Amino acid sequence: MAAPTTVAGPEGEADRAERLARLRARLRLPLVAGPAGGLVGVAGCYLYWTLSTVRVEGVPLSGRLVDFGFGGVRLWALLMSVAAIVYSGLLLRRRGSLTSRQGQALVRLGIGLVVVPLLWVLTLFTFLDAELSRVGPGPWVTMAGGVLVWLAGRGLLTAPPAPAAEEWPRRSALIDLALVLAAELVAYLVFLTGIAVDDPGEFLGFFAAITALGATLSTLGVFKGLNGPFSRNAGFAIGLLAVLLLLFPLTQAGNTFWIQVTAQAGLFILAALGLNIVVGSAGLLDLGYVAFFGIGAYTAALTGNALLTNLNFHIPFLVVLFVVSPMVAAIFGVLLGAPTLRLRGDYLAIVTLGFGEIVRITLNNLDAVTRGPNGISSIPDPVISGWSIGDGFSFGGAEITGNAVYLYLELILIAFTLTVIYRLNDSRTGRAWVAVREDEVAAAAMGINTTTVKLLAFGAGAWFAGMAGAANAHLITQVSPDSFTFAISVLILAMVVLGGLGNPPGVVLGAIILTYLPEKLREFSDIRFLVFGFALVLMMRFRPEGLLPSARRRRELRATGETAAAESQQLFDVRSGT
Amino acid sequence: MEELIQQLANGVTKGSYYALIALGYTMVYGIIQLINFAHGEVFMLGAFIGLWTFNLGASAFGWSGTSLVALVVVLLMATVLTPVVGLSLERFAYRPLRHAPRLAPLITALGASFALQQIVAVFYSRSFLAFPDLFPSTTFQIGGTSIQLLWIFMIGLALSLTFILTAFIRTTRLGKAMRATAEDADTARLMGINVDQIIALTFIIGSALAGVGGVMAGMYLGQVNFFMGFIAGLKAFTAAVLGGIGNIGGAVLGAFLLGILETFGAAYLGGQWQDVFAFGVLILVLVFRPTGLLGERVSG
Numbered sequence: 001m002a003a004p005t006t007v008a009g010p011e012g013e014a015d016r017a018e019r020l021a022r023l024r025a026r027l028r029l030p031l032v033a034g035p036a037g038g039l040v041g042v043a044g045c046y047l048y049w050t051l052s053t054v055r056v057e058g059v060p061l062s063g064r065l066v067d068f069g070f071g072g073v074r075l076w077a078l079l080m081s082v083a084a085i086v087y088s089g090l091l092l093r094r095r096g097s098l099t100s101r102q103g104q105a106l107v108r109l110g111i112g113l114v115v116v117p118l119l120w121v122l123t124l125f126t127f128l129d130a131e132l133s134r135v136g137p138g139p140w141v142t143m144a145g146g147v148l149v150w151l152a153g154r155g156l157l158t159a160p161p162a163p164a165a166e167e168w169p170r171r172s173a174l175i176d177l178a179l180v181l182a183a184e185l186v187a188y189l190v191f192l193t194g195i196a197v198d199d200p201g202e203f204l205g206f207f208a209a210i211t212a213l214g215a216t217l218s219t220l221g222v223f224k225g226l227n228g229p230f231s232r233n234a235g236f237a238i239g240l241l242a243v244l245l246l247l248f249p250l251t252q253a254g255n256t257f258w259i260q261v262t263a264q265a266g267l268f269i270l271a272a273l274g275l276n277i278v279v280g281s282a283g284l285l286d287l288g289y290v291a292f293f294g295i296g297a298y299t300a301a302l303t304g305n306a307l308l309t310n311l312n313f314h315i316p317f318l319v320v321l322f323v324v325s326p327m328v329a330a331i332f333g334v335l336l337g338a339p340t341l342r343l344r345g346d347y348l349a350i351v352t353l354g355f356g357e358i359v360r361i362t363l364n365n366l367d368a369v370t371r372g373p374n375g376i377s378s379i380p381d382p383v384i385s386g387w388s389i390g391d392g393f394s395f396g397g398a399e400i401t402g403n404a405v406y407l408y409l410e411l412i413l414i415a416f417t418l419t420v421i422y423r424l425n426d427s428r429t430g431r432a433w434v435a436v437r438e439d440e441v442a443a444a445a446m447g448i449n450t451t452t453v454k455l456l457a458f459g460a461g462a463w464f465a466g467m468a469g470a471a472n473a474h475l476i477t478q479v480s481p482d483s484f485t486f487a488i489s490v491l492i493l494a495m496v497v498l499g500g501l502g503n504p505p506g507v508v509l510g511a512i513i514l515t516y517l518p519e520k521l522r523e524f525s526d527i528r529f530l531v532f533g534f535a536l537v538l539m540m541r542f543r544p545e546g547l548l549p550s551a552r553r554r555r556e557l558r559a560t561g562e563t564a565a566a567e568s569q570q571l572f573d574v575r576s577g578t
Numbered sequence: 579m580e581e582l583i584q585q586l587a588n589g590v591t592k593g594s595y596y597a598l599i600a601l602g603y604t605m606v607y608g609i610i611q612l613i614n615f616a617h618g619e620v621f622m623l624g625a626f627i628g629l630w631t632f633n634l635g636a637s638a639f640g641w642s643g644t645s646l647v648a649l650v651v652v653l654l655m656a657t658v659l660t661p662v663v664g665l666s667l668e669r670f671a672y673r674p675l676r677h678a679p680r681l682a683p684l685i686t687a688l689g690a691s692f693a694l695q696q697i698v699a700v701f702y703s704r705s706f707l708a709f710p711d712l713f714p715s716t717t718f719q720i721g722g723t724s725i726q727l728l729w730i731f732m733i734g735l736a737l738s739l740t741f742i743l744t745a746f747i748r749t750t751r752l753g754k755a756m757r758a759t760a761e762d763a764d765t766a767r768l769m770g771i772n773v774d775q776i777i778a779l780t781f782i783i784g785s786a787l788a789g790v791g792g793v794m795a796g797m798y799l800g801q802v803n804f805f806m807g808f809i810a811g812l813k814a815f816t817a818a819v820l821g822g823i824g825n826i827g828g829a830v831l832g833a834f835l836l837g838i839l840e841t842f843g844a845a846y847l848g849g850q851w852q853d854v855f856a857f858g859v860l861i862l863v864l865v866f867r868p869t870g871l872l873g874e875r876v877s878g
Contacts, residue, residue, distance in 0.1 A: 285684055339865040345680055346613045347864055350815060354857035357812075365850045486808070490692055497685060530696035536689025537671055540682045 033155070034088025034106060037148025041081030041113055044142030045074050049120075049135070073120045073205030077142050080113050080209060083216075084149045091156075103156025105219040110150025112212020116205045117142045123201035165221025167228035176229040180237050183226055188244045192251055194516065195258050203520045245411055249404035259403040263475055265515035266410030267468045272495040272511040273417050273504060274464030279493065280502035281425065282457035283437030284341070285349040287489055288356025292462040294363065294484035295332055296325040296469025301376040301479045302369070317382030321413075321470050329466025330459045332359075337458035342451055356489055364481040375480025382474050406475050413471065414508075417464055421504055424460070433457055487529060494532050497539055500546030509548055580722035585841045591729040591798065593837025594736035598791030599814035600821070600829040601743065602664075602784025608824030609760045609780050612672060615687035618811015619694035620663050620785045624656040624792025625709070625802040626698055631655040632710050641710075649712040656789035663694070664785025668778055691808070698804040706803045709796035732794050739787060740830050747826070756780060760824070809853060813840075816860040822870025831872065 087109070091102055117139035124135065170176060190210060197203045217223060230237050249259050271293055278286045303315040303324065315324055340351045363370045370376065381390025381402060389409070390402035400408075424430045432453045435443035444450050473479050491514065499510025518528050539546070599621045606614045631652045635641040641648040671690050675683045716727040747753035758766040759776045767773050795810065796802045817836045821828025836856060843855035863870065 279681070283679075283681060285681055287688070340861065343864055343868060346611070346684055347819075347868065349684055350613060350812070350819075351861055351864055353812065354816075354860050357809075358854050358857050361850070361854050365854075487692075490688065493685070493688070501681075527696070527700050529692060530700055533689045533691070533693030533696055537686050537693060540678075540686040540689070541671070541674055544678065544682050 031088065031092050031152065031155075033148045034091065034152035035085050037110065037113075037145045037150075037152060038081045038083075038085030038088065039145070040148060041084060041142050041145030042078060044117070044138050044140070044145055045078040045081060047136060047138035047141055049074060049138040073116060073202050073209075074138070076205055076209035077113065077116050080109060080116065080212065081142070081145060083213070084109050084113065084145075088149070088152060098156055098159040099162035100157050100159045101162040101219060101221075103153045103159060105216045106153030106156060107150055108153075108212055108215040108219055110146050110148070110153055112209060112216070113146030113149055114143045115146075115208045115212065117146075119204040119208050120201045123204055165224040167231075168225040169228060170232060176232055177236060179226065179229040180233050181240065183230075184237065184240050184244060194520075195252075197520075200521050200523050207517070207520075242411070242415075246408065249400060249407065250398055256401055256403045259401065259407060261515065261519050263403055263406045263410060265512050266407060266414060267472045267475065268492065268495060268515050269414055269508050269511040270410070270417055270468035270471070271465050271492050272499070272507045273414075273421060274461045274468065275492050276496050276502065276504065276507045277421065277424070277433075277464070278457050278461035279496055280507070281430065281437065282433040282454055283345070284454060284457060285345060286352045286458070286461065287349050287486070287493070288352035288354070288359070289461070289465060289492055290484045290486070290489040291356040291359035292329040292333055292465035293469040293472070293488070293492075294359060294479070294481075296329045296466030297473040297479045297484075298363065298370060298376070298469075299325040299328045299466070300470035300473040301379050304379050304382065304474065306376045306379040317384060317474070321382075321467060325470035326463040326466040329469065330463040333459045333462025334455060337455045341454045341458065353486070353489075356484075356486060360481050360484050360486075363484070370481075373481060375478055375482075377478035377480075379473055379477045379479070406471070410471060413467060417467075418504055429453065429456055490529075490536075491532065494536055497536060498546060500548040500550060501544075503546065503548055503550035506546050506548030506550070510546065581845075583721070583723045585845050586838060587723060587725050587729060589838030589841035590834055591732055591837070592841060593817075593834035594732045595791040595794045595798065596810070596814050596817050596837055597736050597830045597833035598739065598787045598794070599810060600817040600833045601740065601826060602788045603811075603815050604818040604821075604823055604826060604829040605756075605780050605784050607818070609756065610672070610676070610763075610777060612683050613687065613815065614667070614672075614784075615684070615811070616667055616671075616691040616694055617664075617784065617788060618807035618809075618814065619691050620660050620667075620807070621788040621792045621795070621810055621814075622698065622802070622804065622807030623663055623694065624660045624789030625796040625806065626702060626792070626804075627656045627659045627789065628652045628793040628796055629707060629709055629802055630702075632712070636710075643711055644714050645712065648710075652712060653790060653793055656793045657786045660785040660789030660792070661782040664781040664788075665778060668781040673774070673777075691811075695804050695807065702804070704804065706801045709800055709802050711797065711800075713797055728797060732798060735790070735794065736830070739790065740826070743783065743787070744826055752776070752779065812860075813856050816856055816863070818870075819860065819868075820863050820870055822872040822874050824874050825870065825872050828870055828872035832870065835871075 084106070088106060091098060091106075121135055121139050168179075194203070194206060194210075197206050248262065252259055271289070274292075275286065275289050278284050278289070300320050303313060303320050304317065305314050336352070336355050340348060343351065364373055366372070381388045383389075387393075389405045392399065392401045392405055394400065425433075432443065432448045433456075435446065435448055436450050436453055440450055443453075476483075495510040495514045496507050497510070498514065499508065500506025514532075518525060521528075524531075599617065602617050602620070603614065606612060606617070632641060632648060635648055635651060667690055671686050672683055675686055713728045713731060718725045718727070747756055755766065755771045755776050756779065758769065758771055759773050763773050766776075792802075792807075795806070799806075813836060814833065817832035818829045819832070820836060821830070821832030823829075836859065839859060840852055840856050844852040847855065
């Protein structure tokens with residue numbers, strides 16, 4: 001039974017005052033725990049983290065790990081501790097008007113402060129085979145500080161809820177621009193720092209810290225607020241982002257490795273955006289998506305002057321990239337989709353899975369065309385009107401390498417894809433996709449030809465996969481059936497799910513995280529797919545809308561559960577009433 | 579002609595372990611309309627549990643090769659331990675999502691399948707491991723066809739388990755509750771049936787059957803690896819669809835048919851096309867007769 005919410009009269013008034021007083025009393029302890037936890041955290045950062053005798057292959061680690069390196073674990077822990085002190089200090093001053101959201105923010109900060117040192121210790125312990133006794137008191141003290149901060153946040157959760165976050169209103173044009181500039185620069189710096197941090201333990205700490213800080217900011221409504229300035233200055237935001245990305249190769253000081261990885265990330269972004277049309281927008285689970293990627297790649301390989309191939313006819317690269325490869329992939333998509341799309345959603349998943357395997361096995365067996373398991377190799381860099389893009393170019397004294405040119409090419413492709421996707425989503429077709437996804441029967445009743453609409457989604461998804469595949473063939477200079485396994489389909493699906501089904505910026509983020517993370521954590525490459533599997537399960541269980549959800553999708557994925565809960569609540573009330 | 583009969587025997591044997599996996603698929607689908615992608619992995623775990631048990635026995639009691647005791651213990655262990663996996667899948671991965679949009683449990687199932695595969699790959703072994711010959715390797719010659727005693731055992735075991743399962747569903751109270759839940763879970767709940775328990779029971783039975791299937795496949799193929807559940811699971815699902823999903827007799831019929839079709843396909847088109855053949859059958863069936871040969875049915 002629900003308690004009566006408002007009672008008139010002096011008695012009600014007194015009751016309310018008493019309850020407020022009780023609430024205050026309950027809040028006081030947590031509010032002290034916050035700054036105290038932060039202080040403990042700071043103290044932990046200044047204690048020893050490793051005793052000096054940890055050695056890996058005879059080299060003492062202490063020098064590297066005990067220092068506050070740039071982007072190092074202790075620096076991040078220190079930053080978070082200070083943030084906890086400052087933030088809970090602010091809350092102490094405003095203790096009269098606290099909300100549960102502020103508690104939630106502290107909870108996330110506290111969890112971060114526990115996880116960051118914990119991951120570092122685990123890495124040291126497992127991967128570097130250091131003995132646990134060699135770990136100094138520092139990380140444990142910091143973790144204790146994190147627990148205090150967490151408790152402080154927990155205590156605040158009883159406070160009344162805050163109103164939903166809103167976009168920040170326009171104060172002045174200058175402030176808007178400054179906010180956009182600051183947000184993009186911070187994001188860029190975080191990205192560059194992430195690339196610069198080499199040690200796996202340090203990187204995990206960095207990653208956890210960024211995630212925790214991001215979650216905290218997100219709780220406080222900062223990202224939602226930033227939507228305001230960004231949507232008012234879309235042109236400036238996109239232009240600035242483009243400039244920052246174009247400058248990226250110059251920040252790498254001649255080292256091409258991360259440029260290459262970024263180029264790979266770009267291709268996965270393309271593929272994931274394509275899959276997002278199928279899974280995110282239209283709600284069709286395609287488990288053989290990699291087949292279209294593979295078809296695009298083989299098409300490019302066969303038409304790209306490869307040295308080691310059985311069949312070769314040359315078609316200019318740009319034609320292949322924008323027309324031939326995507327078209328061939330889309331044709332296969334339509335051929336597969338036409339008979340199968342009228343099937344139930346879960347049957348479709350299994351049919352596409354089967355199709356993916358058929359394509360892979362066929363590529364493996366058609367020796368005459370595809371050279372079987374060897375694949376087609378030595379695919380040269382594409383030549384655009386006499387200039388081989390692998391040669392790179394120099395611009396204002398700066399040498400741009402071939403890898404960077406690939407990256408630029410992909411940026412153009414991604415910009416093109418995003419434009420198409422956003423235009424599509426706002427179009428009649430895009431709305432039809434959403435309608436089919438949310439309720440196929442209702443959509444059909446509204447006069448939508450569901451099969452055609454689904455076929456369009458399937459074809460569009462395959463189209464972008466074909467394009468990504470074509471670029472991939474040239475980037476890695478070879479294609480073989482091994483690169484197009486079911487695992488890659490799952491990887492791309494994981495990118496879409498992790499980032500946020502149906503939300504292109506989320507998908508881009510998901511693709512970036514899942515391309516960089518394995519490169520950063522090569523030492524853990526054994527358990528990579530294990531982590532992917534668990535990540536999929538946990539995401540669906542705890543955050544089905546992904547890291548960056550689209551507003552509509554979030555409501556949809558959360559709604560059913562809430563309605564069910566509301567229904568069972570009703571049932572319960574009826575029972576207890578009788 | 580002899581060649582033909584030989585292939586037929588091979589195919590039916592193969593079908594016998596497909597059938598045991600297909601039963602789990604079809605029962606789960608019949609009751610909660612979920613393609614349990616991780617079911618193939620339960621089958622794989624059955625094989626690995628069998629291998630692990632044998633290795634334990636080998637070091638503790640000196641089991642080596644053919645031994646009836648070892649066979650029984652291995653089969654029992656697989657039957658007892660695989661339901662734990664199935665049950666935890668249901669409890670921790672699927673049950674929380676029962677009211678979520680359909681995409682969510684499908685993705686979860688996929689993730690769980692991947693995770694289970696990788697658990698074996700990371701913590702046990704990534705390579706092909708030899709599976710012991712638990713069964714006497716006696717071979718009969720009937721006409722020009724050579725038939726192993728193991729094959730007869732496998733077919734017999736699969737058929738008798740199916741028979742027991744059918745009897746269980748048709749005659750016992752729990753079986754009746756299962757049928758009721760499959761038909762209409764909400765009404766079943768109103769009739770006082772504990773639907774959660776019945777769903778858990780379905781997972782237990784399905785996993786146990788897949789566990790037995792895993793041991794059989796291990797003995798038949800002579801080797802196991804962490805990847806074996808993926809393709810086998812896909813084929814078993816094909817079999818279930820071929821027979822008509824939710825239909826127990828159909829799953830078994832579909833499995834034997836698929837086994838035969840596949841062996842013939844491999845024999846006449848070349849072994850490397852074997853899997854293409856199976857998936858081609860799946861796509862054709864789904865396109866032309868999505869209700870399967872015997873029609874969809876809710877358990878029974």
